[in-house]
Amino acid sequence: MTDFGRRIPVGAILGDGIEGRVFRIAFLAIRNGTNADTLKCTLNTIWNGDNIAQTDNVAKDATTGHFTLDAAGNILRVENAGLAGIVLAAFGTIAKNASGTALGATIDATGNDIYFLPRDAATGDVQDLTALVDVGIITIYLFYITDQ
Secondary structure, three states: EEEEEEOOOOOOOOOOOOOOOOOEEEEEEEEOOOOOOEEEEEEEEEEEEEOOOEEEEEEEEEEEEEEEEEOOOOOOEOOOOOHOEEEEEEEEEEEEEEEOOOEEEEEEEOEEEEEEEEEEEOOOOOOOHHHHHOOOOOOEEEEEOOOO
16 A cells, blocks of 8 residues: 555554654553552553553552552553653543442653552542442553553
């Protein structure tokens, strides 16, 4: 297939016109941490994605391993340092929600990281992840594009 005489490289993602972008899929599991008000997070590759070993006791207002939780417990970031390449775009979907709260989510790339912001599906109010996982696990399929 040609693009007006230009040859499109095999494997290139050209969504932003730059060749060599990499598409990745991973599975993020968020569980109740061992210490009170903390998370236990794991990132596993599904296809061409990254792996971050289980990281326990991700606390509010702190970075633990390659995960950061904001002070209110509302935003979980998968830090760029644990990922291959710089994250240019990300989206995802909640795969399992055992929290008992109907959730929607904002999943995006910011500052080269991937972030997850859970919201109450009925009210739109942001939720404290540490309270949600006290009830049960939350898992997310992440789809993201990196620069390499």
